[in-house]
Amino acid sequence: MQRILSAQLTTRVGETVRVAGWVHRRRLLKSVAFLIIRDATGLAQVVVADAAVRAQVEALTEESTVEVVGTVTANTTAPAGVELTAPTVRLLGAPAEPPPFDLYRPALTASLPTQLDHAPVALRHPTRSGALRVSAAAVAGFRAALDAGGFVEVHTPKVVSSSTESGANVFALDWFGRPAYLAQSPQFYKQLMVGVFERVYEVGPVFRAEPHDTARHLAQYTSLDVELGFVTDHRDVMAVLRDVLAGMLSTVADRAGSAVATLGVDLPVVPERIPELHFTEALKVAGAPADEPDLAPAHERALGEWARREHGSDFLFVTGYPMAKRPFYTHPDPDRPGYSNGFDLLFRGLELVTGGQRLHRHTDYLAALAERGEPVEPYAGYLDAFRHGMPPHGGFAIGLERFVARLTGAANVREVTAFPRDLHRLTP
Amino acid sequence: MQRILSAQLTTRVGETVRVAGWVHRRRLLKSVAFLIIRDATGLAQVVVADAAVRAQVEALTEESTVEVVGTVTANTTAPAGVELTAPTVRLLGAPAEPPPFDLYRPALTASLPTQLDHAPVALRHPTRSGALRVSAAAVAGFRAALDAGGFVEVHTPKVVSSSTESGANVFALDWFGRPAYLAQSPQFYKQLMVGVFERVYEVGPVFRAEPHDTARHLAQYTSLDVELGFVTDHRDVMAVLRDVLAGMLSTVADRAGSAVATLGVDLPVVPERIPELHFTEALKVAGAPADEPDLAPAHERALGEWARREHGSDFLFVTGYPMAKRPFYTHPDPDRPGYSNGFDLLFRGLELVTGGQRLHRHTDYLAALAERGEPVEPYAGYLDAFRHGMPPHGGFAIGLERFVARLTGAANVREVTAFPRDLHRLTP
Numbered sequence: 027m028q029r030i031l032s033a034q035l036t037t038r039v040g041e042t043v044r045v046a047g048w049v050h051r052r053r054l055l056k057s058v059a060f061l062i063i064r065d066a067t068g069l070a071q072v073v074v075a076d077a078a079v080r081a082q083v084e085a086l087t088e089e090s091t092v093e094v095v096g097t098v099t100a101n102t103t104a105p106a107g108v109e110l111t112a113p114t115v116r117l118l119g120a121p122a123e124p125p126p127f128d129l130y131r132p133a134l135t136a137s138l139p140t141q142l143d144h145a146p147v148a149l150r151h152p153t154r155s156g157a158l159r160v161s162a163a164a165v166a167g168f169r170a171a172l173d174a175g176g177f178v179e180v181h182t183p184k185v186v187s188s189s190t191e192s193g194a195n196v197f198a199l200d201w202f203g204r205p206a207y208l209a210q211s212p213q214f215y216k217q218l219m220v221g222v223f224e225r226v227y228e229v230g231p232v233f234r235a236e237p238h239d240t241a242r243h244l245a246q247y248t249s250l251d252v253e254l255g256f257v258t259d260h261r262d263v264m265a266v267l268r269d270v271l272a273g274m275l276s277t278v279a280d281r282a283g284s285a286v287a288t289l290g291v292d293l294p295v296v297p298e299r300i301p302e303l304h305f306t307e308a309l310k311v312a313g314a315p316a317d318e319p320d321l322a323p324a325h326e327r328a329l330g331e332w333a334r335r336e337h338g339s340d341f342l343f344v345t346g347y348p349m350a351k352r353p354f355y356t357h358p359d360p361d362r363p364g365y366s367n368g369f370d371l372l373f374r375g376l377e378l379v380t381g382g383q384r385l386h387r388h389t390d391y392l393a394a395l396a397e398r399g400e401p402v403e404p405y406a407g408y409l410d411a412f413r414h415g416m417p418p419h420g421g422f423a424i425g426l427e428r429f430v431a432r433l434t435g436a437a438n439v440r441e442v443t444a445f446p447r448d449l450h451r452l453t454p
Numbered sequence: 455m456q457r458i459l460s461a462q463l464t465t466r467v468g469e470t471v472r473v474a475g476w477v478h479r480r481r482l483l484k485s486v487a488f489l490i491i492r493d494a495t496g497l498a499q500v501v502v503a504d505a506a507v508r509a510q511v512e513a514l515t516e517e518s519t520v521e522v523v524g525t526v527t528a529n530t531t532a533p534a535g536v537e538l539t540a541p542t543v544r545l546l547g548a549p550a551e552p553p554p555f556d557l558y559r560p561a562l563t564a565s566l567p568t569q570l571d572h573a574p575v576a577l578r579h580p581t582r583s584g585a586l587r588v589s590a591a592a593v594a595g596f597r598a599a600l601d602a603g604g605f606v607e608v609h610t611p612k613v614v615s616s617s618t619e620s621g622a623n624v625f626a627l628d629w630f631g632r633p634a635y636l637a638q639s640p641q642f643y644k645q646l647m648v649g650v651f652e653r654v655y656e657v658g659p660v661f662r663a664e665p666h667d668t669a670r671h672l673a674q675y676t677s678l679d680v681e682l683g684f685v686t687d688h689r690d691v692m693a694v695l696r697d698v699l700a701g702m703l704s705t706v707a708d709r710a711g712s713a714v715a716t717l718g719v720d721l722p723v724v725p726e727r728i729p730e731l732h733f734t735e736a737l738k739v740a741g742a743p744a745d746e747p748d749l750a751p752a753h754e755r756a757l758g759e760w761a762r763r764e765h766g767s768d769f770l771f772v773t774g775y776p777m778a779k780r781p782f783y784t785h786p787d788p789d790r791p792g793y794s795n796g797f798d799l800l801f802r803g804l805e806l807v808t809g810g811q812r813l814h815r816h817t818d819y820l821a822a823l824a825e826r827g828e829p830v831e832p833y834a835g836y837l838d839a840f841r842h843g844m845p846p847h848g849g850f851a852i853g854l855e856r857f858v859a860r861l862t863g864a865a866n867v868r869e870v871t872a873f874p875r876d877l878h879r880l881t882p
Contacts, residue, residue, distance in 0.1 A: 029684060046684050046845070047684075048843055049843070065652065066604065066651055066652040066653065089842045089843035090843045091684075091843050091844065091845040118684075118845050118846060119814050119815055119843065119844060119845060119846065120815045120816060120817065122841065122842050122843030123841045123842055125842050144838075145646075146646040146649055146650075146838070146839035146842070147649070147839065147842050149647070149649075149650045150649060150650050155650050155651065158606070158608070158650070158651075159606060161609075162606050162607040162608070165607060166597075166601065166607070169594075169597075173594065176494065178586070178587060178590050179590040179593060179594070180586070180590070180872060181589075181659070181676045181854070181872065182872060182873060183674060183873050183875050184612065184659050184661075184674060185625075185636075185661070185673075185674060185875055185880070186880070186881075187880045187881045197613075197627055197628070197629070198627065198628060199625055199626065199627035199628075199636070200625070200626060200627075201625065201673075201880055202663070202665075202673075202877050202878075204880060206880055208613075208627070215872070215873060218573075218574040218882075219577075219872065221574055221575075221577075221578060222574075222577045222578050222583050222586070223494055223583065223586075224493065224494040225494065229657075230658065230659065231609070231612050231658065231659070233612075233613070235630070237630075245613075245629075245630075246611060246612060246613060248609045256457060256474050256519075256546075386547045387547055387548045388548060389548065407881045407882035408882065410572075410574070410882075411574035411575065411882075413550065413551045414517045414550050414551055414553050414574070414575050415476055415477070415517035415518045415519050415547065415550030416519065416547060417474070417519040417546050417547060418546060418547065426609070444608060444609065444610060444643070444647065445610060445611050445643060447611050447613055449630050452613070452614070452615045452629055452632060452634055453614075453615045453835045454646075454835035454836065454838075454839075
């Protein structure tokens with residue numbers, strides 16, 4: 027008999043079926059015992075009246091994997107309106123040791139560090155697995171939106187000969203006797219691939235040796251990277267980002283609706299045109315001094331409130347950040363050279379995405395490095411490609427864990443990461 | 455005027471349009487000049503009669519990025535039956551330095567090392583970019599087949615506290631003062647995630663400090679990993695692999711048809727049921743001694759010929775490899791304990807995929823490690839999960855670059871990898 031999933035039970039009333047899953051909970055009443063089985067699609071209630079089967083169920087432990095054959099019976103008081111009656115129960119594998127916290131309660135009561143220490147078990151809780159389902163759906167939506175736009179997926183090196191973003195916060199390793207570093211971003215490679223495919227994206231791990239132990243930082247996270255050529259300026263990049271975000275949220279709704287409901291997530295609507303403010307205007311709206319070089323978290327919150335109040339939008343573009351605060355490959359605003367063609371996207375008052383137009387002329391790169399007093403040599407392999415014809419281009423990167431944390435209201439990115447890596451954590 | 459792509463020209467005859475791309479080639483005849491523009495979708499021919507525009511075209515260099523506005527004119531002798539006439543040409547960015555090899559010839563004549571040294575330019579050649587388009591389509595097909603089967607995508611750590619597969623061939627790094635290693639595979643994590651989602655997959659980089667400089671080995675490659683729970687044995691895993699392969703090849707045909715044609719790839723058909731041989735039978739078919747512990751490349755070739763001859767199949771499963779040759783987490787064949795529930799998939803006489811059923815009882819893991827004389831401690835975090843209820847499960851891993859190389863007939867995996875990493879190569 028083919029196994030069916032708990033979600034399929036409602037369509038099989040009256041039939042004898044086989045289900046399998048984890049022992050989620052047992053309730054041993056006087057006259058009857060209830061065995062709740064958890065599988066990939068939800069819960070199934072099994073009603074045990076027979077004394078021999080009851081003895082078996084009494085001996086079971088939570089999280090043991092079992093197989094149950096029984097009759098699907100309608101019962102309006104059962105969880106999904108159906109339950110399994112007259113069951114036989116078979117243990118798969120070995121009896122489980124009870125986990126260090128109860129998985130059947132609505133919320134995980136263990137502290138976050140305890141959950142992370144026991145991640146393989148903690149992730150079985152619907153709130154933790156739900157966040158990872160949202161994450162998977164968001165990535166699927168990211169790819170679908172870009173595939174529809176003619177982007178090609180690429181895979182680039184995660185070990186590089188020189189640090190890509192700045193000298194700080196890199197992990198060093200020994201590469202067959204030579205010094206090497208874990209890639210902090212696929213920035214240079216995605217730019218080079220614009221020369222091949224015009225439009226590319228990558229979903230992959232990036233590594234930052236963050237010495238700060240905060241709720242927002244991970245030493246490994248999943249970066250959703252996009253880069254496109256033949257743009258007029260950063261506005262073409264922002265238009266793609268708008269469509270990508272809409273695609274991500276729509277796929278989350280489609281594919282992870284049940285997880286969204288479990289987590290009580292209020293999915294935002296992406297406006298057809300996301301409101302935008304130039305950096306200089308954003309400072310005024312946030313009530314910041316006009317000579318501030320960057321936006322502080324309090325400014326971002328004020329801007330989030332402004333966007334909601336004035337435009338009914340959870341999203342806000344801030345454009346034209348000062349060049350001094352952006353990386354050397356940033357393209358300046360031709361009309362206001364102290365300001366950049368770079369942007370941030372704020373989501374509910376928090377920075378979610380950074381992007382912009384990049385330099386595309388070899389000579390401009392040399393000038394930008396010289397102006398910052400940085401040597402050319404570490405970037406030689408990257409810069410050489412710009413000698414051979416690169417179109418105006420730009421792109422952006424979304425940190426997957428931050429996106430999911432903000433979307434689901436998680437206070438810590440570690441709640442939405444299966445096995446986080448940080449200053450203290452290298453296991454499990 | 456909105457830019458259109460070269461592939462759209464045939465639908466716009468008589469209209470004035472804007473195209474943009476790279477100067478692929480120029481042909482300067484006496485009466486007329488031809489400018490061939492390459493963009494993401496192919497080539498566009500521009501006919502230049504005007505003296506001033508001709509002077510501009512004469513000054514252009516190959517690989518410069520340009521924008522052309524002209525009239526779409528039917529011409530049966532032009533590449534796609536259309537060309538652009540009465541053009542204006544505008545340089546985007548700076549004039550390009552000519553690349554170190556000609557990109558407009560049908561084949562790249564530079565040696566592979568030279569191509570790899572100049573990868574950002576070499577990848578622009580249709581044979582190189584075509585292989586990467588096949589690769590992107592194969593991954594898309596992999597995901598689509600698994601999404602349809604209820605699998606959830608996961609992202610797991612690429613830095614681990616102990617080596618996952620064996621002590622050898624790992625890259626060591628300094629993790630905030632602690633020793634750590636680049637992950638050789640997501641093997642343990644995907645098994646743990648079976649406890650959460652039942653069925654999972656991951657597409658991500660894996661790292662092997664391969665000291666061998668061969669045409670088949672890379673120090674970083676992209677692993678397509680799958681794991682599923684509640685299996686009866688390895689046959690359930692093989693059935694999923696069969697469908698995944700069919701999905702990959704069908705998506706390659708759908709999404710990368712033009713690249714398949716450019717590369718002259720003969721896409722194989724995946725039989726509804728891939729033929730299979732037990733290891734002991736495979737030795738006989740290959741004419742190998744009955745006490746051989748593994749299949750040598752010559753045996754694999756002989757088996758490939760047998761599968762084609764006897765079953766008309768490019769694919770062959772070999773099952774039941776001896777336990778001694780499989781990793782410690784391999785599940786033995788309950789009926790023949792010296793042999794495993796592990797399998798390889800041969801594609802045209804070469805091993806393409808390794809997979810099998812895994813152990814799922816904590817005590818079995820302890821016994822397996824003891825039998826091999828391996829300590830438990832490095833695996834403690836992984837093994838602990840098996841105390842808390844794990845179903846019978848199994849999975850497989852496909853090396854993306856090997857798959858694409860064999861599919862496209864590339865002699866070296868480096869031909870189908872954008873920026874390969876190996877014993878000698880850490881740039882670009």
